[in-house]
Structure formats: C-alpha cells, structure tokens
C-alpha cells in the first residue's frame with residue numbers, strides 16, 4: 001500500500017504508517033494515489049449513472065412503487081460512474097456525485113408524478129404532456145394537504161434508499177482498503 005499522507009510504501013498488514021504514523025484507514029492501495037483524474041469524463045460517468053437510476057425511479061413509479069432498488073442504484077451508479085470514467089473518486093467527484101444524488105431523485109419523482117397525472121386525466125378526455133402534468137400536480141398539491149403528506153413520505157422513502165446506495169458504495173470501498 002501507499003500512505004496518502006507521506007506517499008511512502010508500507011506493508012499491506014500495517015495498521016499505522018511506519019514513516020509518518022498515519023492510520024491505515026487513510027492509505028490507498030498501491031497505484032490508486034498516482035492515477036490521474038479525468039474530471040470531465042468523471043462527470044459524464046456520474047451523469048450516466050444518475051440518469052439510469054432516475055429512469056429506473058420513473059419506470060418503477062409507473063408500477064406504483066417507490067422502489068428500493070432504483071434509489072440504491074441511483075446513488076451507487078452515480079458514484080461508480082464517476083469513479084469508472086474519471087479514474088478515481090476525488091473531492092470534486094464526491095461533490096459532483098452528491099449534487100446529482102440530491103437532485104436526481106427529486107427530478108425523477110417530479111417527472112414520475114407528471115406522467116402519472118397526465119395518465120390519470122386521460123380518462124376524462126384531457127391530453128397533457130408530462131410537463132403539463134407536473135404543473136397540474138403542483139396545483140393539485142395546493143388544494144390537497146393530504147397529498148402533500150403522501151408526497152413527503154414518498155420522497156423520504158426515496159432518499160432513504162438513495163442514502164442506502166451511498167452506504168453500499170462506501171462499504172464496497174472499505175472492503176477494498178482492507179485488502
């Protein structure tokens with residue numbers, strides 16, 4: 001392994017760096033330290049991951065389910081996407097991913113609701129696009145406090161699962177460190 005504090009090689013079994021005393025949690029596997037980061041590609045990767053996750057949320061929502069899988073997938077896919085295309089997950093990567101992980105579930109939820117609403121009014125002979133559906137959805141919220149509660153609990157669930165995805169990703173990283 002290589003110590004991230006001082007950059008010197010240390011045995012894989014070491015618990016602290018023998019050169020500077022940094023803890024092993026702070027060291028990276030050999031090679032990872034000097035790998036250059038490609039921020040642009042990383043952002044593309046994170047976006048692709050987030051979009052796939054968002055799409056899953058929209059698809060699952062059409063089946064009347066705030067899906068655990070799509071929330072987890074969104075967070076994991078975003079972080080993994082940045083790491084895969086960007087070369088490594090730096091502070092920039094974490095920041096970009098964090099923004100996407102916060103924004104994308106909400107955006108996907110809005111699109112889902114817009115589509116669902118447009119679908120529902122079809123039986124009354126109204127033709128709405130999903131964008132108009134979102135608008136109508138917001139108008140409906142103003143008149144129906146019960147719906148606001150339902151939306152809140154839907155979003156809470158969604159973000160819980162998204163958070164779980166982050167934890168799963170971090171857990172997969174920690175395992176790698178211990179090798």
Ligand SMILES: [Zn+2]
Pocket residue numbers: 003004005006007008017018019020021022
């Ligand atoms: Zn060190």
